[in-house]
Amino acid sequence: MxxxxxxxxxxxxxxxxxxxxxxxxxxxxxxxxxxxxxxxxxxxxxxxxxxxxxxxxxxxxxxxxxxxxxxxxxxxxxxxxxxxxxxxxxxxxxxxxxxxxxxxxxxxxxxxxxxxNVLDFSFRGFVDYFREKGTSLIMCHNEPDIAALRKTGVVCQDEHNRVLLMEEKPQEPRSHWAVPPFYIYCRADLPLIRQAVADGCKYDAPGNLAHYLTTRTVLHAWPMPGHRYDIGDVKSYERIKEQFAKDLK
The missing domain is CATH 3.90.550.10 (Spore Coat Polysaccharide Biosynthesis Protein SpsA; Chain A)
Incomplete structure (x- = not known):
């Protein structure tokens, strides 16, 4: 891999x-x-x-x-x-x-x-789950804030975590499962990825590709077990630096 x-x-x-x-x-x-x-x-x-x-x-x-x-x-x-x-x-x-x-x-x-991105958990469980499912895989987390969901990918899944639908930055989110920018794509789907832009896939955000693939192949979703720290602006960067400096001490 x-x-x-x-x-x-x-x-x-x-x-x-x-x-x-x-x-x-x-x-x-x-x-x-x-x-x-x-x-x-x-x-x-x-x-x-x-x-x-x-x-x-x-x-x-x-x-x-x-x-x-x-x-x-x-x-x-x-x-x-x-x-x-x-x-x-x-x-x-x-x-x-x-x-x-x-x-x-x-x-x-x-x-x-x-x-x-800064995470407080390992990718190891993500890779293990990919090997268990045998399909391309996205990560997801529960996001209660509708405003935040409108700025990210949102996924719907069944009881087995198979992806049923993914939307990028939907105005009316259909679930509270947000998709952070972490993916595992299986080798069988690489031809689809190589053809994606030519087929009309939007290419600015990485979530556009996952959205494109959900209509062409099988994907599963792995609920992340911890937190992702989003460093979006100077204030958030300074706040996270301060937090991790305290943890380091």
């Missing part, structure tokens, strides 16, 4: 902090956001490569980070430059994923994660 990290965003809501520095490499609690994620994923049996997609503006910063990172992790760390220089010319998360698949000639199952 390949681990593909989407890290090509510009985090404009965090300006000026991220105006000239990538959000995934911001420090929280003595570690970068990206390293927190990689430490966990690197320990999971079956993962054999980390593929990180950056934009051209920040690729040199990621390359400097990778010099030491490649010494820390068991598995190879590969960087891919998607060529974009500004938020206005970004190519979009789905195209970044397809770029990673094509650049590396990937034919394996893939764990896909947005690099700007």
């Amino acid at each position: 390949k681990n593909i990290i989407l890290a090509a965003g510009y985090a404009t809501r965090l300006y000026p902090v991220t105006e000239n520095f990538p959000k995934p490499l911001l420090e929280i609690g003595g570690s970068t956001i990206l390293d927190r994620m990689l430490r966990d994923i690197d320990s999971i049996e079956g993962i054999d490569e980390h593929i990180i997609v950056s934009n051209h503006k920040f690729i040199a910063i990621f390359e400097r980070w990778a010099v030491e990172a490649r010494k820390r992790y068991r598995h190879p760390v590969t960087l891919i430059d998607d060529g974009s220089l500004t938020n206005e010319t970004r190519i979009g998360a789905v195209k970044d994923l397809i770029l990673a698949l094509e650049s590396r000639g990937v034919e394996d199952d893939v764990l896909v994660a947005a690099a700007d």
